[in-house]
Amino acid sequence: xxxxxxxxxxxxxxxxxxxxxxxxxxxxxxxxxxxxxxxxxxxxxxxxxxxxxxxxxxxxxxxxxxxxxxxxxxxxxxxxxxxxxxxxxxxxxxxxxxxxxxxxxxxxxxxxxxxxxxx
Numbered sequence: 556x557x558x559x560x561x562x563x564x565x566x567x568x569x570x571x572x573x574x575x576x577x578x579x580x581x582x583x584x585x586x587x588x589x590x591x592x593x594x595x596x597x598x599x600x601x602x603x604x605x606x607x608x609x610x611x612x613x614x615x616x617x618x619x620x621x622x623x624x625x626x627x628x629x630x631x632x633x634x635x636x637x638x639x640x641x642x643x644x645x646x647x648x649x650x651x652x653x654x655x656x657x658x659x660x661x662x663x664x665x666x667x668x669x670x671x672x673x674x
Contacts, residue, residue, distance in 0.1 A: 641648040
């Protein structure tokens, strides 16, 4: 057991207080460095995510545009084929159109007539 005189006790307490202040200062500095490093990592990750999202959006827009162009091209081919068929076989085209119209009218009449009273 160590015996302290009043003067040596004050000096010892002062030394302990200085060590506590140094330890607290070191802890604060370590915490600050950790927060800074973590913030830098979060910022870099956010930038990477933002860039990835922008790339994905550009790719999606490009793909949708290409799909639209392909659909227009395909529709144009079908329209040309239909017009060619009508030009080559006008009476058959008229008969097909009449049958499709009659079927649509019969279907519409059945839908709009509603359920029949059975008794």
